Amino acid sequence: MKTRDRILNAALTLFNEQGERKVSTNHLAAHLGMSPGNLYYHFKNKQDIIYYLFLQHEAQIESALSLPKGAQGIMTLEDKFNVMLGVFESLWHYRFIHLNLSQLLSDNPKLKQRYREFYQACLGKLDAVYQGLNEAGIISISQEQRKGLVTNTWINVTGWFAFLQSCVLEEGQSISKNMVEGGMYQVLQLESPYINPDYLADIDALKQAYQLALV
Structure with missing residues (x-):
């Protein structure tokens, strides 16, 4: 190496x-x-190391959000789950970034600018994922609703660590992988109003699994 x-x-x-x-x-x-x-x-310094670690994280997230296609060229529920799992796996793998994100961005203007660009790229990719789910008949959602769902999903995912730190962790307790994956339940809750009836049972099973992960 x-x-x-x-x-x-x-x-x-x-x-x-x-x-x-x-x-x-x-x-x-x-x-x-x-x-x-x-x-x-x-x-050059520790900030430089952090910047290049962020670039690794960015690449993983953008790869996870790249529009997947099933065998017939249409998104499947498994594709949707793999997108979500890939995002939360990367959040866990690079968790130090999200445990102190505001301070890291404040300390490093270069990283802050890169993060803003990352944010815009992720919104575009996430919008494409929801559009793909809509075209596949897994969700029914208007363009305006999709715009709101994309923004709310981003806020939920990127704010999840702050929520765990301020509202869930006990004194001396550390964030676990199960706690991080519990954020998937919240994303599924945001998406639930748009899920078509044929997929509700599968989504409810996923929600139950990741609701338990937070306990």
Whole structure:
């Protein structure tokens, strides 16, 4: 593995386990058994490392939101579930970003600008997913309703960590993968009014599974 990739992988692990604020470049270099100078050869500073980790996260999310097609060229319920699962898997994998998103963006203007561009790209991809579900007959939704659903889904997904931190976690408790996946239940709730009757039973089964994940 290239040194640059080793640094990014180790940083992601430490940031997720300890919190980005508690991990300095010196800590990271010591963890890797390299000199700080060697680390700075590959990255200018910790903000630079965070930026490139965000680019990895961005690529995963945009891949998950890329319009899937079933065997007949039409979206299926399985496609829809895989989109949602891919998004929440990436949220968990890069959770340090969402646990401190506001501060990270405030500290790094370059990251903030990139995040704004990411937001716009994700809205477009999410709109295409809902349009595909509408064309497949899984949901029935107008263009105006779809616009609102896209925005509300984004707010729900990106605000999920803040909700868990402020309203769910007990003193000394850490966010678990099950808690993160519980956000899928909330997305399904947002979508429920638009689900066509033939798919309600399957959606209700998914909702039950991920409602339990939050407990």
